[in-house]
Amino acid sequence: MKSPSSHAVLLAAAVLWACGGAETSSQSQPKAASDAAKSDPMPSAEAEATSWTASTDSRESVRPGSEVASPAVGEKVESTKSPDVIYVPTPQPVVDKMLELAKVKKSDVVYDLGCGDGRIVVTAAKRYGARAFGFDVDPARVAEARENVKASGVEDLVTIEQKDIFTLDLSPASVVTLYLLPELNVRLIPQLEALKPGARVVSHDFDMAGVKPVKQLSVKPEGERSHEVYLWTTPLKKTASSQPKSDG
Numbered sequence: 001m002k003s004p005s006s007h008a009v010l011l012a013a014a015v016l017w018a019c020g021g022a023e024t025s026s027q028s029q030p031k032a033a034s035d036a037a038k039s040d041p042m043p044s045a046e047a048e049a050t051s052w053t054a055s056t057d058s059r060e061s062v063r064p065g066s067e068v069a070s071p072a073v074g075e076k077v078e079s080t081k082s083p084d085v086i087y088v089p090t091p092q093p094v095v096d097k098m099l100e101l102a103k104v105k106k107s108d109v110v111y112d113l114g115c116g117d118g119r120i121v122v123t124a125a126k127r128y129g130a131r132a133f134g135f136d137v138d139p140a141r142v143a144e145a146r147e148n149v150k151a152s153g154v155e156d157l158v159t160i161e162q163k164d165i166f167t168l169d170l171s172p173a174s175v176v177t178l179y180l181l182p183e184l185n186v187r188l189i190p191q192l193e194a195l196k197p198g199a200r201v202v203s204h205d206f207d208m209a210g211v212k213p214v215k216q217l218s219v220k221p222e223g224e225r226s227h228e229v230y231l232w233t234t235p236l237k238k239t240a241s242s243q244p245k246s247d248g
Helices: 005-013 029-037 045-056 092-101 120-128 139-151 182-187
Strands: 109-113 131-136 159-164 175-178 200-204 215-219 227-233
Touching: 005 175, 092 120, 092 175, 092 200, 092 227, 109 120, 120 131, 120 139, 120 159, 131 139, 139 159
Parallel strands: 109 131, 109 175, 131 159, 175 200
Antiparallel strands: 200 227, 215 227
16 A cells, blocks of 8 residues: 555445455455455555455455344344445454554443454453444444354443444544554544543554554464554554645
């Protein structure tokens, strides 16, 4: 995600999303992405992101052959909107490191923006006893996450909602987790600035231009590529280049 050309690809393809990762079948992937996967069994974050944007162009938010659970009687469902990125799951060792880096504790309220299958909020509840909320615009991911919450026995702590993350009030959260593209992280800055002082924002793989992280580290699960994890605290620390110039 560092080269100008790759950023151009990402900018051209970003549309609007929610929750944290998703597999696409080989049949639904563009041929270029499938060929790249064969030659590179451990793709970089940049290659994965390029695959997301190429797949997003198909506007297929649900995997072929997958079933979307019907909403419960009386349940409010958000209007249909295409995800900003195709879901790619965060490896569990990376999930563990993200929550560890954010120093999650029982008193925290964790918001996962683009929750995918709900693994981050489930882990926050099971391991730390934290109250957690997962948000995703894709009804297939919402149904899957709710199933995982129930199977994990954390229904009293975890809530999954079908929401457009760019419309959310994030102020109740003390920890926010992200696995989005860099441009989408930047788009969230005004919402993140509404967080209370001392809140933590942690991102898998992608940074946030104009905002300086307080910590960055690498995680390499066995047999996989290396993953970057970024941590910011509020109030966000803007870089010098992002500060408005003084007329004086």
